[in-house]
Amino acid sequence: MRTDLSKYDISWYKPGGKLRIVLWYFINIIFFQNKLIPFNLFKIFLLKLFGAEVGNRVVIKPGVNIKYPWKLKIGNHVWIGEDVWIDNLDNVYIGNNVCLSQGAMLLCGNHHYKKNTFDLIIGEIIIEDGVWIAAKSIVTNNIICKDHSILLTNSVATNNLEANTIYRGNPAVSIKKRI
Numbered sequence: 001m002r003t004d005l006s007k008y009d010i011s012w013y014k015p016g017g018k019l020r021i022v023l024w025y026f027i028n029i030i031f032f033q034n035k036l037i038p039f040n041l042f043k044i045f046l047l048k049l050f051g052a053e054v055g056n057r058v059v060i061k062p063g064v065n066i067k068y069p070w071k072l073k074i075g076n077h078v079w080i081g082e083d084v085w086i087d088n089l090d091n092v093y094i095g096n097n098v099c100l101s102q103g104a105m106l107l108c109g110n111h112h113y114k115k116n117t118f119d120l121i122i123g124e125i126i127i128e129d130g131v132w133i134a135a136k137s138i139v140t141n142n143i144i145c146k147d148h149s150i151l152l153t154n155s156v157a158t159n160n161l162e163a164n165t166i167y168r169g170n171p172a173v174s175i176k177k178r179i
Contacts, residue, residue, distance in 0.1 A: 007117045015068050015089065024050055028066060035062040035082075047072070055096065067108075075129070090122040090141065095129035101153075103136040110141055131161075148178055 015021065027046055031037050043060045051070030058074055063083040066072060071088045074080075075096035082102045086092055089109040100106070106127075112119040123142030130148035133139060139157045149161035152168040152175075161167055164178045 001114075001116050003113075003118050004116045005118060008119075009117065010120050013089075013120060013122070016070055020050070020070075021068075024069065032060070032064045032066060038062055047074075061102075081135070088125075089120075091124040092127075093124070094127045095131065095147075097130045098127050099132045100127075101133060101135040101137075104133045105138045106133075107138060108141045128163075150178055 031043060031046060040060055044054050044058060047054050047066070047069045053073040055074055055076035055078065057076060058078045058080070060080045061082045064080055065085045067086065067088050071091050072086065073092070074094045075098065077097045078094055079099045081100055081104065084100045084103065085105045087105065087107045087109060092106055092108065106125050108122055108125055110121045112121050121141065125139055125141065126144040127133070127139070128145060128147045131145045132150045133145070134151060134153040134155070136153055137151045137155045137157070139145060139151065143157050143160055145151065145157065145161040146163040148164045150166045151157050151161060151172055152166065155168050155172040156170040157167065158171040161172070162174065165174050166176050166178050167173060168175050
């Protein structure tokens with residue numbers, strides 16, 4: 001089977017109004033991805049303005065990339081490190097006391113490689129309370145990272161992470177309980 005991208009069709013996918021998407025695109029580049037603008041409260045204001053739900057004492061470092069804020073819910077006391085990419089083609093829920101370390105990626109989309117049309121596959125991501133997604137780690141679509149789980153550096157979560165468990169590798173596997 002050969003991929004034929006001329007047949008690729010995402011007409012069914014409607015993430016938001018075109019004006020909203022274009023406006024957010026430029027705001028995201030100027031105020032979030034730009035490493036020269038560290039103003040946390042202003043970033044939170046912009047996220048809320050575009051429909052995100054954001055809790056108290058959220059820290060958003062420079063270089064963060066957020067696809068669609070209207071598909072994002074962030075709890076209280078959350079740290080989002082430098083160069084985090086939240087590619088939320090679907091809903092992303094981030095609980096309380098969560099740390100997304102530098103370069104972590106939350107990827108709600110993928111492609112169906114077994115179809116020659118390379119169809120888009122989307123699914124939400126749920127990060128429950130107390131989770132730590134370490135630097136350069138990836139959480140894929142349709143994943144739940146349960147309470148106080150840890151995904152160690154450069155690991156890839158392709159299955160749900162159980163509560164109070166530490167995971168490592170690609171694909172990530174359980175290595176021990178979190179005490």
